[in-house]
Amino acid sequence: MQHYLRWPVHLLLAVVSLLMLVPFLWVFKTSLTGENIFVYPPALLPRNPHLYYYVDVWYAIPFFRYLMNSVFVSALVVAANIVFNAMAGYALSREFLGKRAVIVLFLSCMMIPFQVTIIPAYLITRGLGLLNSYLGMALPLFSTIVCIFVFKASFDAIPSSLIDAARIDGAPDWKIILRILMPLSKSAIATNVILAFIWSWNNFLWPLIIIRDQEMQTLPLGLSRFLSVVEDTTGALYAFCVMVLLPGLLVFLLAQREFIAGLTRGAAKG
Amino acid sequence: MKHRTRELFLIWFFLTPSLAIFLLYRILPLFWNGLLSFQFWSPYKPAAFAGLYHYRELLFYDDVFWQVFWNTVVLMASAPLGIMLALGIAVLVDMPIAGRNIYRTIVFMSYPVMSVAVGIIWQWLYNEKVGLFNYALLSLGVIQRGIPFLHTPRLALGCVIVASIWQVIGFYMIILLGGLQTIPPSLYESAAIDGASAWMRFRRITLPLLRPAIFLCFVIGIINSFTSFDLIYVMTQGGPAHATDLLITYIYSVAFKLSKLDYAAALTVVNFLFFLGLALLANRLAGGEAGAVDTGK
């Protein structure tokens, strides 16, 4: 077993952590004092911290509305994702004619990044009359191939003896899925929830394209519109920034393990 | 027999929603895009066939296209730098020290937060009057006046690259960490017994065994440079003078600000072919299936 000094490693990692945290700390500090906007040179520690910028944000910006929009759309996406992806994953774990073609189709869809589809997707959404709507925002994200394969792998790993035993007992297929397969796929469901939530919560380009009403905006959209409307010489902008960051950070810190596991599994083909 | 048909019905019924979504929002747009790129399209007039008009305009008459193409390539080329840094951090975090999970979380924290917020924060860090970087440089006496980082054409792209690396380094680290943890420690031990130095062990054992993970990071870096819309849009809007415009932000401004959907469609086709070419190349280099990654973002 090698013996090496611990403290250089700690020092290096502490420096790296500081570098990674500086942007967060800086924006948090400015949201408390606003002095970096008006005072030069900017100081390192907050001199007169106060929470009044947060009050300004609360009353001047429909933050709550944006938050609810984001929450609603994300909830829609997560729910649809679990249902549709589990269904497709189950179908892919059975044997049927044309299975290979379907798998190839799905894999090739993975090669089409979302950014390539924005123009026709906009035209399609407009044709469906879904501009400016929650459903329009959520619809393209309703199903993702990575998550389908995560479910497929999870279902494949369940020993067929269990399923056969249930079949012999005369259980209908849907009951087998609900009572046997899903409870055994908890980690696949967790991965699905995390990935779907993050993709829809942080989604910026798609709402930017199809949302015109100020009231329907989601958090990222509201933040960027605020930035372009108000000069960036106000502490309220940074308070808004912090308020936008907090829910995402909270969810991440709560779900760290599932998050990291989900991302690594999604990145290396499931 | 009846059960089998019922099962088949169930299977296809289950596949339908996902298939419908992908057909509607991935496959159909892809082909419609191609179609649009060969047309003169306007919301007020019926479409007319345009042939290669847009492609000629794009390749020969549009300097901005080549500028943004180059910017995208530069962003892609900066991925190795981020990967190397992430490798170093991953190696450090992998060591058995106390609190390594805290370090891991801190480094990774920059990835799941909104790119819009990241863009705003970094835009302000680079601010000429009140930004942290100018403050540091000024108090160290390195410069006399604040540098307008994001408004200087030569510096802007580099600054954006720094912000992009900050954001994605956590993701690289996680992947490399996962790869590091699959290397059995017995390999290191037997190498140490044979008298190999730490550097030799790293070069001969770690690096080769990490190749799939490093490769995966490369692919993610490539995808990142094609999809980094949020960051650029918020930080610089593609300015100054298209110095930080990427293909994707240029497509957005042509399509939705200039309303030239047909030209933007041609740009998108070129973007897609470029991306596809790189992805297939990566697939070939990795020797098969290892190139598939989540492009769901």
Add this chain to the structure above:
Amino acid sequence: MRTLCPFLLNRYVITFGSIAVLVAAWNVYVAMNNDGVITGRVVGPDGRPVAGATVLLSERSLLVSTVRARALTDAEGAFRFSGHRLYHLYLEAEKEGMGRQAPTEFRLYFKGQNLVLREPLHLTPGK
């Protein structure tokens, strides 16, 4: 009850549960304190309370400053506003011959928060 315990100890439930509790408690606090009452005193340059001074309560936006209410101090120099719905307000006081206090900024945590001035408004002579 025994099956409920592991459910309650789930970190998600704890986090969101405490957030919900905090939000509810905050709303209760706000509801109890948002009558919009402002009380304070006006003192003269000699430190003695001034009766009959005019106190102006105004709201300032980027461009204009609008007076929302005015009040007169009583014999002990105390004044009272009620029913305001502001969270960012300015108070100034003036008495003929004794001076005035320039508009002082006050920021509150929610609209109509009750405010009791800790420092009295000082009248200082001169423009």
